[in-house]
Amino acid sequence: MYNYPGNIHIHSTYSDGSGHIEDIAEAASAAGLNYIIISDHETMAGLPEEGIRHGVITLVGMEINRRHSHYLALDLDQPVESDEEDPQRVIDRVNQMGGFGFIAHPFEKGSPYIEKGKAYPWYNWPVFRFSGLELWNYTSHWRGRDPSALKTLYRFFFNRKAAMDGPSRELIELWDCYTAAGHRVTAIGSSDAHATLYKIGFIKVPVFTYRYIFSTLNTYITLPEKISGDFSTAKKQVTGALRNGNCYLSFDSLYPGRDFYFYAENGKLVTFMGEYLEYEKGINLHLKAPANHALLRLIVNGRVEREVEGQELLHSAVVPGAYRSEVYYKPRFGRARPWIYSNPIYLG
Numbered sequence: 278m279y280n281y282p283g284n285i286h287i288h289s290t291y292s293d294g295s296g297h298i299e300d301i302a303e304a305a306s307a308a309g310l311n312y313i314i315i316s317d318h319e320t321m322a323g324l325p326e327e328g329i330r331h332g333v334i335t336l337v338g339m340e341i342n343r344r345h346s347h348y349l350a351l352d353l354d355q356p357v358e359s360d361e362e363d364p365q366r367v368i369d370r371v372n373q374m375g376g377f378g379f380i381a382h383p384f385e386k387g388s389p390y391i392e393k394g395k396a397y398p399w400y401n402w403p404v405f406r407f408s409g410l411e412l413w414n415y416t417s418h419w420r421g422r423d424p425s426a427l428k429t430l431y432r433f434f435f436n437r438k439a440a441m442d443g444p445s446r447e448l449i450e451l452w453d454c455y456t457a458a459g460h461r462v463t464a465i466g467s468s469d470a471h472a473t474l475y476k477i478g479f480i481k482v483p484v485f486t487y488r489y490i491f492s493t494l495n496t497y498i499t500l501p502e503k504i505s506g507d508f509s510t511a512k513k514q515v516t517g518a519l520r521n522g523n524c525y526l527s528f529d530s531l532y533p534g535r536d537f538y539f540y541a542e543n544g545k546l547v548t549f550m551g552e553y554l555e556y557e558k559g560i561n562l563h564l565k566a567p568a569n570h571a572l573l574r575l576i577v578n579g580r581v582e583r584e585v586e587g588q589e590l591l592h593s594a595v596v597p598g599a600y601r602s603e604v605y606y607k608p609r610f611g612r613a614r615p616w617i618y619s620n621p622i623y624l625g
């Protein structure tokens with residue numbers, strides 16, 4: 278198994294981001310990423326710039342913006358042109374065009390200090406036939422979690438890690454509801470990077486540079502073979518893994534999530550996250566954290582089945598269900614922090 282980090286949901290100068298795709302790819306390369314996905318608002322103008330840039334697989338999708346209900350549409354060869362307001366129809370349209378998509382910032386909460394509290398959550402539940410959702414969106418998280426300006430400023434300057442206290446509980450529950458009911462829903466982490474420039478006197482400074490944000494919340498794809506140096510093959514590998522849910526998200530500011538694994542085996546077959554294995558007796562789940570000071574949790578249909586401290590967890594499945602894992606990073610001092618969320622392995 279090979280794990281490759283990437284960053285999803287990035288805005289460039291083709292919409293309201295401050296960087297050109299070339300510079301964004303350079304920042305991604307400096308951050309050690311293998312792929313990035315540009316998703317500008319309502320445009321795929323960056324599509325001709327797809328390719329391997331600075332060694333980074335650079336893909337272009339789009340963020341379909343309705344009044345609420347933003348949707349990340351990927352793997353399209355042309356933009357979705359429609360003013361459809363019904364989110365289910367937007368999802369179906371993307372599928373018809375051969376693409377797939379993720380629900381963007383589903384439960385976004387605004388901040389009273391940014392754009393007068395404006396937020397863009399989803400109100401239309403349930404929807405179906407989408408590939409997945411943004412379980413944790415770095416920019417939305419900063420906007421929404423803390424009503425205290427002083428606390429937010431303190432964290433921004435002195436303790437950014439503490440501000441990232443995990444995806445929202447209600448969103449995790451919604452995700453578990455879908456997967457426990459037999460729907461395959463893939464969770465991703467995303468940045469929603471804009472590198473927005475703020476004016477301080479005569480100079481303009483970005484709040485979070487692309488380079489910085491690419492070292493925070495990333496989505497790792499897991500492949501059975503090495504990633505290709507040929508662009509069209511590599512594109513298929515990245516989009517295939519994201520479509521299937523062969524991926525996990527990691528808050529890399531705590532510790533890089535690369536050496537993580539989670540798989541099931543029955544002695545004959547090995548099954549990755551995102552995949553299905555027929556339930557029978559004798560299936561073992563293997564979970565390993567990239568660092569040894571971790572808290573590992575195995576969750577079945579939304580219920581915590583096992584929890585151990587250390588680096589590894591081995592568990593024999595005794596019921597069918599959607600098995601996923603969470604890993605918390607344990608610093609020398611202080612509490613364990615939300616770090617890695619895997620996609621489920623479906624035993625049914």
Ligand SMILES: [Zn+2]
Pocket residue numbers: 340347381382397
């Ligand atoms: Zn959005």
Ligand SMILES: [Zn+2]
Pocket residue numbers: 286288340469
């Ligand atoms: Zn966005």
